[in-house]
Amino acid sequence: MVNTEKRRKTLTAIAMIAPFLIAYATVFAYPVYKMFELSFTDAPLVGEGQWVGFDNYVKLFHQKLFYTSAWNTGYFVVLTVIPNTLIGLGLALMVVRLKGWVQSLVLVLFFIPYILPVSVVTQIWKWVLDQQFGVAQFVIEAATGKRVSVFRDPIWAMPMVALVTVWWTNGFNLLLFIAGLRNIPNDYYEAAMLDGATRWQCFKRITWPLIWPVTALVLTLQLILQLKIFDQVYLLTEGGPFNSTYVLLQLVYREAFRSNHGGTGSAVAVILFMIIVVVSVLQYQLLRVRER
Numbered sequence: 001m002v003n004t005e006k007r008r009k010t011l012t013a014i015a016m017i018a019p020f021l022i023a024y025a026t027v028f029a030y031p032v033y034k035m036f037e038l039s040f041t042d043a044p045l046v047g048e049g050q051w052v053g054f055d056n057y058v059k060l061f062h063q064k065l066f067y068t069s070a071w072n073t074g075y076f077v078v079l080t081v082i083p084n085t086l087i088g089l090g091l092a093l094m095v096v097r098l099k100g101w102v103q104s105l106v107l108v109l110f111f112i113p114y115i116l117p118v119s120v121v122t123q124i125w126k127w128v129l130d131q132q133f134g135v136a137q138f139v140i141e142a143a144t145g146k147r148v149s150v151f152r153d154p155i156w157a158m159p160m161v162a163l164v165t166v167w168w169t170n171g172f173n174l175l176l177f178i179a180g181l182r183n184i185p186n187d188y189y190e191a192a193m194l195d196g197a198t199r200w201q202c203f204k205r206i207t208w209p210l211i212w213p214v215t216a217l218v219l220t221l222q223l224i225l226q227l228k229i230f231d232q233v234y235l236l237t238e239g240g241p242f243n244s245t246y247v248l249l250q251l252v253y254r255e256a257f258r259s260n261h262g263g264t265g266s267a268v269a270v271i272l273f274m275i276i277v278v279v280s281v282l283q284y285q286l287l288r289v290r291e292r
Contacts, residue, residue: 035273038266045262056267065243066251066268072158073247073272076229079162081222087166088173088218089211093203095174096181107178111171118168122235125164126151151237154244161232161245168232169225173218180214181207216287220280227276248272 039056043049060066095106113121128136131149141147150156188206197205230249233239239246248268256265 032273035266035269038263039270041263043262044260045256045265047262049263052263056264057271059264060267060271065246068243069246069248069251072243072245073227073229075158076162076165076247077223077226079159080165080226081219083162084166084170084173084222084226085215085218088170089177089215091170091174092177092181093207096178107175110174113168114171116168118231119235121164121168122232125160125167126236129160152241154241157237157241157245161229161236164236165226165229165232169222173222176214176218177211180211184210212287216284219287220284223283224276224280227272227279 038049040051040053041049042052042055091110095103095110098106116124128134129150131137131147137147140150148156150160184207188210189202192202192206228249229247230253233245233247233250234253237245239250249272252265252268252272254265255261255268259265
């Protein structure tokens with residue numbers, strides 16, 4: 001009887017997780033396996049190829065554009081991950097003080113950009129930053145003394161793509177931080193205030209330690225998302241000017257879809273995949289050590 005009951009529970013558990021395992025194997029595990037396999041062949045985008053071992057990787061490591069795209073991807077991560085997280089936290093600390101419909105309205109206004117398609121976002125910012133009639137050019141002109149075609153300037157291009165990305169994605173970070181702040185009991189702050197604690201001391205001793213798990217989550221998610229940058233760069237600059245915004249996923253697109261080099265494109269994708277896995281795991285572990 002006991003064995004029958006145990007077997008029934010086991011079968012029930014298998015039946016419940018089977019759909020997930022099937023979907024995971026179909027849409028993630030198998031494509032990842034094929035990506036690794038293709039990276040060791042000279043296959044075109046569609047079709048079989050001959051086994052070439054590490055030739056694709058050797059060719060990449062002798063290609064200047066690969067190092068340029070890797071550097072630009074890292075530069076973009078630096079411009080977006082920590083600033084995006086800090087801005088989200090700062091906004092959340094202000095918005096959480098609002099009450100009722102005012103707070104709801106502000107949250108909606110901040111979250112609206114996040115639900116917009118990337119094509120709409122890039123068109124909005126192309127208009128805002130247009131050299132001739134862009135409204136942001138008044139600020140740029142006041143700061144530099146002249147109007148700048150920001151997406152055609154090697155110095156301005158990547159920071160402006162980062163600015164667009166932060167504006168577009170910060171609403172999601174804001175919601176995560178708001179959820180974390182709402183889980184902190186008000187009793188902690190009331191007790192601290194009775195002891196004469198200042199607002200900065202309350203933030204340093206109560207808010208920051210208790211919001212750290214959410215901060216670690218946001219940093220990890222941002223790192224993974226920004227390492228996969230492609231859409232904004234492709235639509236705003238197409239990797240220019242002079243490859244100053246060329247990123248790793250754009251190199252995958254070029255090799256696989258434009259040059260029909262499926263093996264080389266897969267090799268770039270494998271390298272990016274390994275970078276994301278290693279860096280995100282290391283960051284998360286370091287953040288967990290900081291939490292302890």
